[in-house]
Amino acid sequence: MTKVKIVCIIPDQKTFLSVVDEETGNPEFRQIFERWSDIDYLYAFFERNRSVISRITIETAIKRVINDASELEEKLLTIAENDVDQLQSIFKPLNPGDYRLLEFQKSKAYGTIRKSWLRIYAIRINAETYIITGGAIKLTRTMQERSHTKDQLKRLTQVRDYLIREGFDETDIEEIETDP
Template sequence: MRFERIIEGKDHLWAVREMNKPKNELALLFDTWNDMEYLMKFFMDNFNDLKTYFHIERISDAIADTLDDAEQLERLILDIPFTDNLDELFKPLGTTDMTVRELTREKARNWNRSGHASWLRVYAIRLEENVFVVTGGAIKLTQTMQERPHTQEQLDKLNSCRQYLISNGVFDADSFIDLNMEAEL
């Protein structure tokens, strides 16, 4: 597993980079959320969830909401001064993650979105205060991640990354940087 620094000169935001993919997980995520063909197919395939959980009847409305929300979320994650306060954006994934001290599984979304709640999620491992490793993300239209294959896949990636970090002795940002330096040699 390899990791890529998201903002040059800053060590607080990283993303998993699979060598068989053209970009890191965060960049791929925002590319996907801005791909009209992908969004059309996704919302057609998941139309019942869209109607049931968000009471949205038109796919065109869902696409427009996603494009707008993705732009806002990307700004919250990447733009200064927002990116210096990632602890305000990322929250524990679930109640079990609230009690874990090291390498917690976290999610980010646009918490202050007007209209309906945001269905966009960015998933990450929190190394320490304001230091995160993004593992992926999803459009989440159901109550739990286990209900749909695309969100279960993201949960699996999150758990796999956490286990990889633990098994390689990572417990904070310094040990993560050391692991990255060893991998680059």
């Protein structure tokens, strides 16, 4: 990873940020929710992971993800627009053993339904500033069990390492542009 581009998700608001995908040029935050509302993408995903969801139909799994994603997106945007202090209650440390909130901490947010499969991954800069690095439908206990969640873990680590290596701090946030 050579350079990471970061944009604001909400215009003129510098606390809820997203990494831009190098291939598409789109913010990860936007791409996550586009994928989670794309029936063709979801059908192919659940077809590949049929053995993990064997107790429900693919159609039921798709409906579950679409509904959960819609509620999660609305919840995150509402909190980010109106009460950024609450982002800290949504995003939890990725490592359950991390009891303290740290700078450049790998973090995750869950979907809104009980036992949600949805995860949004982010780097915590401070109590109210998060940089979204990606998201995944997590069907297994650990991220290491599936390649798509392993990829998200790798991306999270790469972005965190990049920010630390480049000496990213709160003064850099002021120069971040809004998603076009």
